[in-house]
Amino acid sequence: MKRFWFTAVACLAMGVFSLTVSAHADLQLKLLRSFNISSIFNGSAEGCGDAAIDPAFDGTNVFVAGFRSTSGAGPVGILRIDNVLSLPSGSLSYGAGVTKIFGWNAAGVGRDTRMFYYDGYLYAGFGLGQGTNPDTAIVRLNPYGVVDQLWSSDGILSLADVGVSRYDTIALDPGYAGSGPALAVGTLNTASQQAIRRVSLSAGMLLGTSNTVAPTYLRDIAFAPNGDVYMYRASNDANDGIFKAVRTGVNSFNTPVRLIPFDTGNYQEHRVIYVPVSQVNPALPDLLVYNFRFSPTDPASHKIYIADVNGNRLGEWDGSGVTEDGVEVGGFNDSIIGVAYYITEDGRVLLFVVGGQTPGSPAGTIDRLSVLELVSTTKVSGTVTLNDYVGDVGLVPVLFEIRNPGETDPLETHEVYLDSTGAYELSTTLRGTYDVAAKASHWLRQVLPNVNLTAPVTLNFSLTNGDIDGDNEVTLLDFGSLVAAFGSVPGDSNWNPSADLDGDDEVTLLDFGVLVRNFGLMGDE
Incomplete structure (x- = not known):
């Protein structure tokens, strides 16, 4: 059975980053895998674009779309990586399970690519921000790259189909009050607010147009499960940020409010996504994940930032760390960053x-x-x-184990130092009912059974002294260890700190008394 160690050193080594999000529970951002895909996003006709820009996931396979950063129209595409969670970190190139499934000739320089997965299909927009088809296009395709030629009557959701002169971003709109999901299309205008269009996911036909809710210089949109919309504004003025508009109807929103203020660069490639973490753990808030791009470029700022839905920033990640399989990766530098989320059937985010x-x-x-x-x-x-201890309890590490009920093999192990009063605190990623065990060096193990770990819990332990040899029972073997160290103090050749049962820095009759009182006792398994 796999074991996870959550001491401070182990957390750093595994690429685990903590986010304090509520009084009841925290989040850790764990780096599982990282792949170098530069050989595929190399600007060539065989590649998937000048740069990787947006991911999607279908539950097994990951898809990465590219965009064109150089001038003029040129090749972009979608990379499919099969069974990505089972692959080791490292460099990827075309081969078995790593394939280009789709290609398009899209507009470049300041144009964008967006993609998401829903119910068996990818929805992808290329050359977003361009004013002519087919240099800009939105298509629906299956996970093997086959375009639905009947969608939107001819396989392409054109500018005319949506009734706009340009489209700049797409997102999955969950709908409002049971209206059902749709493809949301957002447009940028530098002078006036714009509407958000809703398009049928199955047919590619325009369903409706909202009031003019999107701010000028719109870069991206994301929706909460209740239909509220979050919009990213990035311009050449100082009024940028993430804006929120509360939904009041299928095609109507309240006046947007600037939720997260900042001043970023006048670039297309900004991202915001809404992650409904509360669907997995009601004690946690939902999250907003977004990026920055500054002008002039500032590689130190190129990170993903995480905030709650009230705009309170909780943390950030610069791209560096060590993956779960032991590969060290560096920061993003001046990368263009795209993010997607997926909640698995067993509740992993x-x-x-x-x-x-x-x-x-x-x-x-x-x-x-x-x-x-x-x-x-x-x-x-x-x-x-x-x-039976008079020494400094803050110097004694206590080993906590969290186990399945009735079992002895630990699922998590935490080494914790107590404070001067004997208090401790730890965090577990496990949720449910478990046994919790505690043991210190020359004390017997105590197990508290059937502990509910779905909410913060207080557990108090009282450990029995006398287990000098650490075998979880007080026997003649411990008596022999005490005799061998009897009369010693620190620095003596026969000094054994575990035989100093009372912690007074000498092995005396007082320690012998502790052993005699507890002789024959055994700790919990």
Whole structure:
């Protein structure tokens, strides 16, 4: 059975980053895998574009779309990576399970690509921001890259089909009050607010047009499960940020409010996604994940940022860390960053993050795909009484194990130091009913059975002293160890700190008394 160690050092080594999100539970952002895909996003006719820009996931396979950063129309496409969660981190190139499934000739320089997966289909927009088809296009295709030629009557959702002179972003709109999901299409205008169009996912036909809710310089949109919309504005003025508009009808929204203010660059390639974490753990808030691009470029700022839906920033990730399978990766540098999320059937919240290099990126910048997991944690706290001990309890590590009920093999192991009062605190990623065990060096193990770890819990332990040899029972073997160290103090050749049962820095009759009182006792398994 796989074991996870959550000491501070182990967390750093595994690429685990903590986000404090509520009084009841926290989140950890765990880096699972990272792949160098630069050889595929190389601007060639066989490649998938000048740079990777947007991911999608169907539950097994990941898809990465590219865009064209150089001038003029040119090749872009979609890369499919099969069974991505089972692959080791490293560099990928075309081969078995790594294929280009779709190609398009799209507009370049300041144009964008967007993609999402829903119910068996990919919805992808290329050359977004261009004013002519087919240099810009929105298509529906299956996971093997076959375009639905009947969708929107001819296989392409054109500008005329939507009734706009340009489209700049697409997203999955969950609908409002049971109206059903749709393809949302957003447009950029530098002078006036714009409407959001709703398009049928199955037929590619215009369903409706909202009031003019989208701010000027719209770059991206994302929807909450209740239909509220979050919009990314990035311009050449100082009024940028993430805006929220509360939905009041299928095609109507309240006046947008600037939820997360910032001043970023006048670029197309900005992202915001809404991650409904509360669907997995009601104790946690839903999250907004977004990126920055500044003018002039500032590689230090190219990160993904995480906030709650009230706009409170919770954390950030610069792309660096060590994957779960032991590969060290560097920061994003000047990458263009795209993010998608996926909630698995067993409740895992996965983030897929791509970073794409551009001609102006610093040396060493790569096209990459990273897979992360948002892991919710539950707080366990209380006290541990180290009986018959007068020493400093803060110097005694206590080993906590969380196990399946009735079993002895630990699912998680936490080494924790107590404070001066014997108090401790730890966080677990496990949710459900488990046994929790505690043991210190020369104390017997105590197991508290059937603990509910779906909410913060207080667990108090009282450990029995006398287990000098650490075998979880007080026997003649411990008596022999005490005799061998009897009369010693620190620095003596026969000094054994575990035989100093009472912690007074000498092995005396007081320690012998502790052993005699507890002789024959055994700890819990």
